[in-house]
Amino acid sequence: MKYKYWFLTMLIFLLLANACTQKKKGDPKKEHSGHNVSQPAMTNMDMITLTSRDEQYANIITDTVRLKTMAEYTTLLGTTSFDERKITVVTSRIRGRLDKLFVRNPQETVVKDQPLYSIYSEELLSYENELLNALQQQQQFTNMKDVMEQLVEAARKRLLLWGLTTEQITQLEKSGEASPLITFYSPVSGTLVELPVSEGQYVETGTPLFRLADLSQLWIEAQMYTSELRWLYEKPVITVEFDAYPNEIFSAVPVFDNPTVEADQKISLVRFLVASRTRQLKPGMMAYVNIKRNEKKTVVILKSSILVGNMISAWVKTGNGLYENRMIELGIQNKKEVEIISGLKEGEIIVTNGAYLLNSALILKKGAGMPGMEGMKM
Template sequence: MRYLICILLLAGLYSCSGGNKANEEVNSDVYYTCSMDPQVISNKPGTCPICHMELTPVNKKSMAVSNSIELSEQQVLLGNIHADTIGQYATRGNLLLNAELSPDQEALQVMSAKIPGRLDRLYFKTSGDFVKKGQALFQIYSEPMFTAQQELLTLVAQQAALKNHSIDFEQLIRGAKHKLLLWGMTHQQLGAMLESGKANPITTIYADRSGYIKEVNAQEGAYVAEGSPVLSLLQLDPIWVEAQVYASQVAQVRLPAKARVSVEGIEGVYNITLDKMNPQLQTGSRLNLIRGKLDNPGQVFKPGMQAMVNIQQALDTSLTLPIDAIIREEGMEMIWVQDSIGKFSRKMIKTGQEVGNRVTVKGINPGEAVVTSGVYLLNSEYKLKNGAGMEHMH
């Protein structure tokens, strides 16, 4: 008998406790949220998945109180609280970047020995020297060149002596001339040699463009093989403008991009098009380089000069707000929306690119009336009315 009574009592206790828990979980008038992360909402008790605090029960009938505030007309006037209707805007932004002028590496010309021989003379021996088109660069003493010239002179002499011969001297002479031109002789040198009828083992090599000596790779008296570099010429028209952009700014630059350039020490602002970007960051820094070509016909701009680049380009059409409308509190971003006259509610948002005094935002809809003036007074009033609960917001 006693055993039966104990079983009945335990069953009754279990039934009462289980029933209460069930009522607590399915109570349709209560939901659970986190005072630190109000975006977390649950229909049953538990812990916040973000901060792991116990969820707080909230009566749905007082739901609006936790996220909204109502002010009198006098309070709105005294707090200078105004709201603006939000729309989409095609924003433009200026991006100012430090830059440096550098040689156009695509315009680098390496002057190589086209035949084996000895460098008899170097006319330019110092990096930075300016060379005009047509100036002599170096002389090379070459036995193969001397032999090729003699062969050409022999063919010309045979053609004159054997006019009715079946040998096609014209084709042979064209081939011999072509070889000498490939080896570095000019048409003028070739004509002078044929006119004099004398071969010369020393050939002068001339510059076919103007530029600055970037590097001298050989010395007078040295023997060079075919293809060996003797010196390199660098043109400065155009010249590169290399702008430094941080990794966080790369997404803002869309190439090709129109830009304005001002060079330190030189008056004026110049238009360029930035059209190339390095595929990787510079070693040991978080900077990348974007570049464009700047016309430099008078050679006024020199490598190493500092410059400023101003890029102005359209950003995506997007929702923007004045920066002052955003409340940032310990990692959280929110705004106040005017629901009706004197009634306001908080809304969590996510901000994006800042352009001037505005910022792109996500989490709001076009047409919403967002408070843009008196935001912090409104937020302070809300905290006062809601007590300590707001002190735990982050």
Template sequence: MNKLTYTVVLLLTLLFAACKQKAPQTANQANKAYYTCSMHPQVHEEHDGNCPICGMKLIKVELTDAASANTITLNATQLQLAGIQTDTVREENTGNEKMLTGTVTTNENTVAEFSARLAGRVQQLFIRSVGQKVAVGQPVYSLYSEDLQEAQKEYLLAKQQQKVLHNPDVDYNQLISGAENKLKLWGLSASQIKNLAATNKVSATTTILSTVAGTVSDIGVHEGDYVTDGMTVLKTQGLNSLWVEAQLYASEAGNYKEKDLVNVSIADLGGPAIKGKVDFINPELSGSSKVALIRISIPNPQGLIRPGMLANIAISGAGQRALAVPVSAILTDGEGSKVWVKNTNGSFSPRVIKAGAGNQNYVSIISGLNSGEIVVINGAYLLNSEAIFKNGSNNSMTGMKM
């Protein structure tokens, strides 16, 4: 073997040995995972367990792709434990906002009243307390009424005559229909009338069913009371939609109009702001204070908001609308501003942005994001901490898209 051949063989041998040594290292790096605490992201462990600071169970963060050094992937459990929340990039009002303090009140459009349709005595009251929920068809009270008893007899008599008598000059269907309509007018439901026909038994005491639904706000009768036709038995209100009422100075009222969108925060509940809409601005000023009432409607699908709670209202006038993200989405340090973007495969990547003007809720985006992209608005600091643990603080923004 000459000297040249020996040199080539030696180089190939060394190269093969180097590849054999580096391959396991690359595999280990690709499968490397860290365990951290959602409350204390500075905790960085290489094995499962509990947080040494607060004792919470550590969550696993897998760094699966060495080529995507800034990409973080979390499973559903990890997302929940880390409290990751997202929002969509869209146009929002980023102009100057005015903060108002208001009070949650009942939406008067949802108020309903259940009244007696027939005179009699309340034998038993099934709805006894304010705040109780009532549904259509639910028993409200039992009524003793001899007039209603006689009406039941008339109905059954008309049904009996139709079966026994066959007088061609008598319209039995009309007699039955008239007696049935009287029972309905006096508060009996179709199922109660059908049951009356099936049992063929009358009673001086009849259960009256609700024709309204909602939360009881007032009860006007007690057991043993006599009611008359039209007397209010109870009132209900719907809590799925509420009003927030606040006051504006006369000089400010002209800056706002109906259907303007606002952000409402409930002091007693915390959590994110609720989207509301201006329903009404009173054109008349109240009393000597010379202020105008502004009324805002807000949704309350879970029923957590209650009339009487205090609310903080962020209202913008005819401000500038721009592509924007919530303030909580932006992380700013000495290297600039960035957000964490949710990728189509469910992973998260940092993105350098250029932010513009904003208000207490939204910041406009000059560059770096497009409408419809999804950004992290809660938990971004945790993702950022994982990226720093992975890449080091000096190059945490390396390779990020502009």
């Protein structure tokens, strides 16, 4: 820091001395009265000249203006939740008493066709006996074969409707023994997210017993300004990051099933669908949703090159030791870079470190040329 202050002091001194020297020289016309045509001095008040030693002391670092691909980014903070379209509610197939629950723990994994619960049902017992009676009558009334076959088939279908499997019905026919206690199996694979019943409880047909969620895909719920919702219809590239998985990036797509947005509503709930094939993502996790849009090739510089004051400018190295302060117009930007709409072109050299030092020197240089400075003795 001491070197910077020393250099700035010396630079200011040299600039002021140069300005005063220019004033002392006077009008070229007066000094060369023999000439009929005057030659005005060509000065540029937006330029600074440095020696190589000055550049070293000021720690001037430069970079090249580049043409590269850039896009606008918006990051939303969201939370994972169940995809409501992928939730299965398993209900009681028949009236009776819950004898045993084979799955009880929240977040427990359930595989399709695994036992879920057993139920004691007198109603089911009567339907089982109907099938056994129909089979006995089929053997007795051989002269009514077609009619008896229809009765047996009707009894089988009734048991299928009440949730028995083909294997269970076949076993019943082989054993010839009806039982009021029957086990029911899971119709889908999933994760247990809700269990509203307990063992010993009496249930009716249709009573919800299990709520199973497919965690192979989840929703991410976030909030957006209503005026920004149009971005989701522009086919942006959407990625998701999680603190729990810092080295992984997940792809996502918007879910267009939200209720109608009111005209005066400023904030809207938005949902994004993210795949989780290994089921590592869980509901309730914090997520960072990155929306990338308007990707294009454009002129780009580092943000560290920009000077913000009464105007936005950057220092351009136009020659050996020659630096020009130039106004620029900015476009889209990300964390490190910014688009240049006007003021710079590809291939030009800009200052990325030392720009504020040059700017201070320029301000003092302009001040040295103001009225009232002529009388200064250097």
